[in-house]
Amino acid sequence: MADPSTTACTSSLFPVIDIRELLLRDGDAKALRECGEQLVKACENTGFFYVRTGVRPGLIESLSDAAHKFFALSTEEKETIKMAKSGKSWRGFFKVGDELTSGKADQKEGIYFGREENYSGEMPLRGPNLWPEVEGRVLLKDDVLEYMDFMRLVGLRLMGAISKALGAGAACLDAHFAENPTELFRIFSYPSPRKEEGDAEVFGVGEHTDYGFLTLLYQDQTGGLQVKIPSEDRSGFQWIEVPFIPGTHVVNLGDALEHYTHGRFKATPHRVIYHGRRATKKPRLSFPYFFDPCWGAPMTPMPLDEEGRSRTSGRWDGADPTQFEGIYGDYLQRKISRVFPQLFAQAIRTTS
Numbered sequence: 261m262a263d264p265s266t267t268a269c270t271s272s273l274f275p276v277i278d279i280r281e282l283l284l285r286d287g288d289a290k291a292l293r294e295c296g297e298q299l300v301k302a303c304e305n306t307g308f309f310y311v312r313t314g315v316r317p318g319l320i321e322s323l324s325d326a327a328h329k330f331f332a333l334s335t336e337e338k339e340t341i342k343m344a345k346s347g348k349s350w351r352g353f354f355k356v357g358d359e360l361t362s363g364k365a366d367q368k369e370g371i372y373f374g375r376e377e378n379y380s381g382e383m384p385l386r387g388p389n390l391w392p393e394v395e396g397r398v399l400l401k402d403d404v405l406e407y408m409d410f411m412r413l414v415g416l417r418l419m420g421a422i423s424k425a426l427g428a429g430a431a432c433l434d435a436h437f438a439e440n441p442t443e444l445f446r447i448f449s450y451p452s453p454r455k456e457e458g459d460a461e462v463f464g465v466g467e468h469t470d471y472g473f474l475t476l477l478y479q480d481q482t483g484g485l486q487v488k489i490p491s492e493d494r495s496g497f498q499w500i501e502v503p504f505i506p507g508t509h510v511v512n513l514g515d516a517l518e519h520y521t522h523g524r525f526k527a528t529p530h531r532v533i534y535h536g537r538r539a540t541k542k543p544r545l546s547f548p549y550f551f552d553p554c555w556g557a558p559m560t561p562m563p564l565d566e567e568g569r570s571r572t573s574g575r576w577d578g579a580d581p582t583q584f585e586g587i588y589g590d591y592l593q594r595k596i597s598r599v600f601p602q603l604f605a606q607a608i609r610t611t612s
């Protein structure tokens with residue numbers, strides 16, 4: 261099938277929502293109501309929007325500098341913290357070609373982080389992070405931990421406002437994230453496209469939806485992120501660019517939130533292009549933080565009136581996440597097994 265055309269983004273598709281008041285004043289009724297209404301509207305529309313968080317600008321700069329420094333090392337040096345060394349905790353570096361988001365190797369390398377803890381039990385995705393060392397000094401650690409703390413607050417406040425705006429039916433949503441959300445943070449580095457590599461089917465990240473509740477993404481100015489939404493006449497799909505807007509994060513929703521709201525909120529397919537992307541001296545950097553349900557949260561949809569429901573028919577991948585039964589951890593493991601098949605088989609699988 262021919263690739264749908266790409267169109268520039270419009271602000272009505274991806275509104276910019278200022279959540280600084282929501283972050284500053286927990287429980288402030290006006291901020292909760294105003295943000296909640298805007299958030300729900302955006303979640304029902306394209307499932308993509310921007311938030312203005314007021315994150316410390318020096319932090320983003322410092323993270324970006326350290327990330328560029330790390331990715332400029334040789335593969336051998338970077339592999340001193342390779343993911344295979346972290347076992348079940350799913351942390352560390354992976355090289356270009358190791359991650360298969362949509363069944364094909366992505367043109368990106370990256371580092372996976374999670375909540376920093378001294379955990380040595382059997383649960384997957386838990387444990388200490390692997391921190392790189394350059395010239396005898398630990399790189400990234402302070403910035404990553406500060407950034408994850410801030411993003412956790414953003415995730416909590418956004419989910420709090422969304423739950424409140426969803427009304428009484430969402431009362432049990434808190435139980436899915438308030439105590440122990442699954443937090444993943446990744447730093448991705450996308451090599452600049454090379455003219456001689458002509459396969460238009462190669463992507464930075466292939467088409468996919470995210471798995472959990474909210475993805476909070478900081479991207480640099482390079483561009484390349486695209487979202488797939490129905491065409492205006494609804495006869496097919498179009499790819500829309502999601503450009504960098506200074507001072508904002510991009511937020512999008514994952515399968516678990518679509519499932520939870522019976523498809524009322526959208527987990528929208530997206531990708532990062534490789535061909536057709538502006539060639540840059542430095543690689544493109546992106547910083548997705550995933551704020552997702554607790555490992556053991558049951559994938560139970562919220563109780564809703566019949567009229568409030570909108571079934572997820574015709575999803576991009578033919579799957580219907582509302583049909584999934586079990587806990588979020590099972591859903592996540594099933595996804596990981598597809599994007600990192602080798603690593604999953606060696607290190608993460610919890611059931612035989």
Ligand SMILES: O=C(O)CCC(=O)C(=O)O
Binds near residue numbers: 532
């Ligand atoms: O790097 C980006 O801009 C998007 C990454 C992404 O979609 C993901 O990690 O799920």
Ligand SMILES: [Fe+2]
Binds near residue numbers: 530
């Ligand atoms: Fe994604």
